[in-house]
Amino acid sequence: MLKITNGEIYDPINGINGDILDLWVEDGRVVATGEYHEGRAPDEVIDAAGAVVMPGGVDIHAHIAGSKVNLGRKLRPEDHRKDVVPKTKVTRSGVGYSVPTTHVTGYRYAAMGYTTVMEAAVPPLGARHSHEELGDIPLMDKGCYTLMGNNHFVLKFIERGEQDKVRAFVSWLLGATKGYAVKIVNPGGTDSWKWGKNVSGIDDQTIDFKVTPRQILTALVRAHEKLGLPHSIHLHCNNLGVPGNYRTTLQTMEALGESKVHITHGQFNSYGGKSWADFHSEAPAVAEYVNKHSNITLDAGQVVFGDVTTMTADGPWQARLHRLSGNKWVNSDVEMETGAGIVPYRFCRGNLVNAIQWTIGLELMLLIEDPWRVFLTTDHPNAGPFMHYPQIIKILMSKDCRDRMLAGCPKGVRGRTVLESLKREYSLSEIAIITRAGTAKALGLKNKGHLGPGADADIAVYPKDSDKERMFSSPSYVLKGGEVIVKDGKVVKSVQGRTIYVELPPEKWIEDEIKEDFERFYSVSWANYPVQDAYLKKSEVVKCG
Amino acid sequence: MQITDVICPFCGCLCDDIELIIEDRKILKARRGCAISRDLFLNHDNNLAEPMIDGNVVTVNEAVEEASAILSRSINPLIYGLSSTTNEAVHKAIELAELLGGNIDTTSSVCHAPTSLALQAEGEVTCSLGEIKNRADLLIFWGCNPAEAHPRHFVRYSTESKGQFIPNGRKNRSIVVVDIRRTRTAKTADIFLQISPNRDYACLQVLRAIIKNEIPDCQEVAGIPVGDLVDLAERMKGCKFGVLFFGLGLTMTVGKYLTVAAALALVRDLNKFTKFSVMPMRGHFNVTGADSVLTWESGFPYAVNFSRGYPRYGPGEFSSVDLLARREVDAALIVASDPRANFPSQAARVLTEIPMVAIDPHRSKTTEAAKVVIPTAAAGISAEGTAYRMDGIPIRLRKVVDSQYPSDEDVLGMILERITS
Numbered sequence: 001m002l003k004i005t006n007g008e009i010y011d012p013i014n015g016i017n018g019d020i021l022d023l024w025v026e027d028g029r030v031v032a033t034g035e036y037h038e039g040r041a042p043d044e045v046i047d048a049a050g051a052v053v054m055p056g057g058v059d060i061h062a063h064i065a066g067s068k069v070n071l072g073r074k075l076r077p078e079d080h081r082k083d084v085v086p087k088t089k090v091t092r093s094g095v096g097y098s099v100p101t102t103h104v105t106g107y108r109y110a111a112m113g114y115t116t117v118m119e120a121a122v123p124p125l126g127a128r129h130s131h132e133e134l135g136d137i138p139l140m141d142k143g144c145y146t147l148m149g150n151n152h153f154v155l156k157f158i159e160r161g162e163q164d165k166v167r168a169f170v171s172w173l174l175g176a177t178k179g180y181a182v183k184i185v186n187p188g189g190t191d192s193w194k195w196g197k198n199v200s201g202i203d204d205q206t207i208d209f210k211v212t213p214r215q216i217l218t219a220l221v222r223a224h225e226k227l228g229l230p231h232s233i234h235l236h237c238n239n240l241g242v243p244g245n246y247r248t249t250l251q252t253m254e255a256l257g258e259s260k261v262h263i264t265h266g267q268f269n270s271y272g273g274k275s276w277a278d279f280h281s282e283a284p285a286v287a288e289y290v291n292k293h294s295n296i297t298l299d300a301g302q303v304v305f306g307d308v309t310t311m312t313a314d315g316p317w318q319a320r321l322h323r324l325s326g327n328k329w330v331n332s333d334v335e336m337e338t339g340a341g342i343v344p345y346r347f348c349r350g351n352l353v354n355a356i357q358w359t360i361g362l363e364l365m366l367l368i369e370d371p372w373r374v375f376l377t378t379d380h381p382n383a384g385p386f387m388h389y390p391q392i393i394k395i396l397m398s399k400d401c402r403d404r405m406l407a408g409c410p411k412g413v414r415g416r417t418v419l420e421s422l423k424r425e426y427s428l429s430e431i432a433i434i435t436r437a438g439t440a441k442a443l444g445l446k447n448k449g450h451l452g453p454g455a456d457a458d459i460a461v462y463p464k465d466s467d468k469e470r471m472f473s474s475p476s477y478v479l480k481g482g483e484v485i486v487k488d489g490k491v492v493k494s495v496q497g498r499t500i501y502v503e504l505p506p507e508k509w510i511e512d513e514i515k516e517d518f519e520r521f522y523s524v525s526w527a528n529y530p531v532q533d534a535y536l537k538k539s540e541v542v543k544c545g
Numbered sequence: 546m547q548i549t550d551v552i553c554p555f556c557g558c559l560c561d562d563i564e565l566i567i568e569d570r571k572i573l574k575a576r577r578g579c580a581i582s583r584d585l586f587l588n589h590d591n592n593l594a595e596p597m598i599d600g601n602v603v604t605v606n607e608a609v610e611e612a613s614a615i616l617s618r619s620i621n622p623l624i625y626g627l628s629s630t631t632n633e634a635v636h637k638a639i640e641l642a643e644l645l646g647g648n649i650d651t652t653s654s655v656c657h658a659p660t661s662l663a664l665q666a667e668g669e670v671t672c673s674l675g676e677i678k679n680r681a682d683l684l685i686f687w688g689c690n691p692a693e694a695h696p697r698h699f700v701r702y703s704t705e706s707k708g709q710f711i712p713n714g715r716k717n718r719s720i721v722v723v724d725i726r727r728t729r730t731a732k733t734a735d736i737f738l739q740i741s742p743n744r745d746y747a748c749l750q751v752l753r754a755i756i757k758n759e760i761p762d763c764q765e766v767a768g769i770p771v772g773d774l775v776d777l778a779e780r781m782k783g784c785k786f787g788v789l790f791f792g793l794g795l796t797m798t799v800g801k802y803l804t805v806a807a808a809l810a811l812v813r814d815l816n817k818f819t820k821f822s823v824m825p826m827r828g829h830f831n832v833t834g835a836d837s838v839l840t841w842e843s844g845f846p847y848a849v850n851f852s853r854g855y856p857r858y859g860p861g862e863f864s865s866v867d868l869l870a871r872r873e874v875d876a877a878l879i880v881a882s883d884p885r886a887n888f889p890s891q892a893a894r895v896l897t898e899i900p901m902v903a904i905d906p907h908r909s910k911t912t913e914a915a916k917v918v919i920p921t922a923a924a925g926i927s928a929e930g931t932a933y934r935m936d937g938i939p940i941r942l943r944k945v946v947d948s949q950y951p952s953d954e955d956v957l958g959m960i961l962e963r964i965t966s
Contacts (some may be wrong), residue, residue: 041829049742067937069841070837070840070841071669071937073666073840073841073844074661074664074665074836074840074845074846075664076665077665077844077845077858080844080845080856080858081858084855084856084857085855086853086854086855087643087854087855090639092643092842093643093843093851093854093855093856094842094843094844094855095843095844095855095856099844101841101842101843101844101856102841103842125673125938126937126938126939128939128940128941129837129933129937129939131929132632132838132939133841136841136842138638187686194676194680194820195680195785195786196816196819196820253615303821319816322668328666328668329668329670329813330664330668330669330670330671330675331668331670331671331672331816331822332669332671332672332937333670333671333672333673333676333677333822334673334676335672335673335674335675335676335678336675336679339672342668343668408756448807504664517897518706520709521675521678521679521708521709522675522679523673523674523675523701523702523938524561524675524938525550525561525562526549526550527549527550528552528561528940528941532941534929534941
């Protein structure tokens with residue numbers, strides 16, 4: 001039995017907003033908050049006086065494990081050399097900065113008080129690789145989003161109007177990949193990229209299948225609604241990165257009506273202008289729509305000035321970024337399923353476009369009123385390394401800080417953004433929501449993101465500090481499943497987290513519908529395709545449907 | 546007993562459709578694979594290594610004990626090989642290298658390391674092998690000989706394969722081979738361009754110019770008539786989906802990574818005109834996996850050193866041949882490879898002059914020269930685990946017969962435990 005005492009508890013899911021309460025933990029779970037009358041004395045007491053106590057952070061979107069992440073690592077020895085991480089008695093060595101090694105990924109998340117992270121994009125044929133890497137990331141609980149928006153079978157069934165097969169296939173594929181959620185990236189576009197093309201908008205047909213992104217989205221959302229999955233469809237919209245793409249984002253959200261959807265890294269899809277010359281923020285338009293439609297959640301994809309490694313399943317976008325930047329480029333198309341592209345990039349404060357991009361993420365987070373529907377991410381490692389989340393927290397909590405940073409941006413930013421006029425400052429409770437309570441709720445992770453009885457004892461203790469970046473960079477304690485893993489910002493114990501995946505009622509009949517094409521067009525055997533249990537040594541199953 | 550969908554643990558094709566007939570711990574029949582695969586499976590229990598110290602047979606535990614002693618005593622050990630074992634074993638080898646503050650390197654060091662260096666400079670435009678089967682109508686084999694080195698590559702993934710948009714296989718494709726000699730692969734080509742040795746860099750860069758309509762003002766480049774190069778450029782730009790396959794003919798010729806970088810850049814440039822991908826023909830069945838695990842744990846794909854307590858990348862400095870030739874390592878742990886047979890003679894000789902531990906299912910020149918030999922269960926035959934195909938696709942190897950010996954993963958785990966305690 002462990003007691004955390006004297007801390008200011010922030011547990012928004014349970015309505016606790018800074019009260020000083022005791023927190024009781026036993027057998028890896030929170031047992032009670034406040035008074036606890038079991039009569040036993042605690043075996044261990046953590047004094048959290050002068051500190052804020054929150055559930056461990058839950059990152060709803062990051063690229064941390066899998067073939068494209070690893071290609072990104074391989075591509076960037078120059079990124080690694082400047083951020084080496086020596087081993088300690090408790091921790092393995094590695095390298096960091098924009099594409100950290102597996103061990104360092106786990107340690108750095110823990111060092112910020114995060115305890116759960118979701119791998120944002122897994123190609124089914126490479127799912128084994130994602131699970132291998134996830135298995136190698138210490139300390140975090142994790143899950144995968146399975147890519148589906150450019151899948152041969154999904155597109156084929158939609159083209160034929162066979163909605164029931166779409167649904168059964170989505171279910172089957174989640175099972176075969178041990179996925180947690182359905183991910184869609186540039187629906188239709190990444191498939192057309194197999195011939196070097198893209199889709200120009202949601203009503204543009206793909207090359208090999210006469211289907212449009214609108215049809216793909218509608219069909220997948222309908223299928224998803226029948227499956228009872230804990231997290232909504234997770235969507236990277238068409239036309240990412242292109243000036244004027246906010247229209248595509250609005251059209252996409254309109255097309256989905258009242259259906260629940262999560263729009264990821266909204267910053268990259270809130271662009272106005274006809275070209276880079278008149279590029280400006282349309283975050284207000286996107287935020288207004290999100291404010292009026294409670295079925296939508298969105299994560300920011302906030303830019304952090306400095307080096308990044310862009311990597312997405314949006315092959316055509318990545319090719320475009322390569323041409324724009326002249327930087328080296330990796331492309332990797334995956335048969336029957338999806339693709340990937342990687343391009344290193346640098347966001348420079350002195351670059352007008354980059355500075356506007358920086359304001360856009362902040363505008364989204366400040367203009368979307370309901371903190372339960374907007375989340376803090378950097379689409380790591382696309383807009384910034386995850387380890388800079390504390391910097392973003394500071395910016396959200398302080399208008400002064402924003403003004404100082406804006407002062408260092410090109411003057412042209414003023415006329416193209418509204419950030420300067422936004423006075424809102426996030427409270428600690430709202431920060432807790434956008435980094436843990438809200439993300440856990442949107443993910444449907446019932447035992448995460450809160451400190452009520454039965455919650456996983458994933459807890460972060462942050463010593464109060466007027467410098468919020470410092471505060472959230474150096475928790476005095478982090479607990480994972482009730483064990484202290486971090487003290488004063490340093491990892492003191494390495495434990496293995498769980499991979500969380502969904503389990504749906506089996507629908508074997510769909511296998512007959514896909515086996516023929518599979519055997520003809522895939523380059524692996526049917527029997528060797530699904531992810532075997534050996535890759536899920538420590539796991540947690542969420543039963544659905 | 547018949548087992549289907551077995552994965553062949555030999556080359557980078559990682560064919561996963563092998564059928565075996567097994568009885569009494571012996572593989573009696575091996576179907577569908579190439580001749581090399583058949584030989585591998587049918588002779589799985591021939592020429593097995595035995596646990597040895599200084600040529601005397603000992604127990605596995607005694608061999609592990611001695612190996613652990615050698616490695617803990619050493620100041621700058623080298624762990625090398627890893628391309629013919631599972632990812633799970635590679636994982637343990639890295640942990641060991643870090644614990645010892647030593648060096649770790651894979652066989653790509655003498656093979657496709659220049660491809661890694663070139664990728665780090667230029668990037669890489671590629672795809673999975675099934676994409677090639679389904680879409681590619683122009684295949685260029687440059688400095689590689691899959692007819693002999695990757696025997697089922699043509700029928701499963703390339704020349705002969707039938708795919709979604711290439712329903713007639715070979716008939717829907719044009720095959721070009723560029724090589725210094727008329728190999729068996731060259732005989733399968735529609736067009737064979739015999740290039741002068743050591744002139745690939747020039748040829749590749751000239752092709753990059755030609756596709757931009759900059760025709761060189763000479764008769765031939767690299768021994769090939771300019772007209773043929775112009776024709777090749779037209780075919781490349783005009784195809785629907787082209788692929789450039791390459792092997793040691795590019796990685797180990799003059800220029801090494803610069804030559805490969807020129808090839809990667811050519812393929813990238815071609816994407817301005819059409820869809821084009823490159824495919825390095827990785828040799829061993831899990832060299833890609835070894836590279837991958839080393840990359841995700843250390844940040845770098847080969848030639849990694851841990852002597853400062855964190856990973857440092859040093860092609861030329863920490864790559865095995867260089868470390869050995871300069872006598873900078875004082876002990877070696879060789880896992881799943883045969884450097885004594887494959888390395889340049891000076892480096893190979895130094896291997897025999899330092900205490901060497903060899904972990905291998907079979908006897909080899911390396912095990913013969915080793916101070917300590919630890920036999921293991923062969924990956925993909927008597928030990929299961931993960932391997933990555935040449936295109937990075939992960940497949941789980943099966944265990945089809947028992948072995949009396951532990952796996953590479955287990956043995957490395959035993960050594961780790963012994964040294965830590």
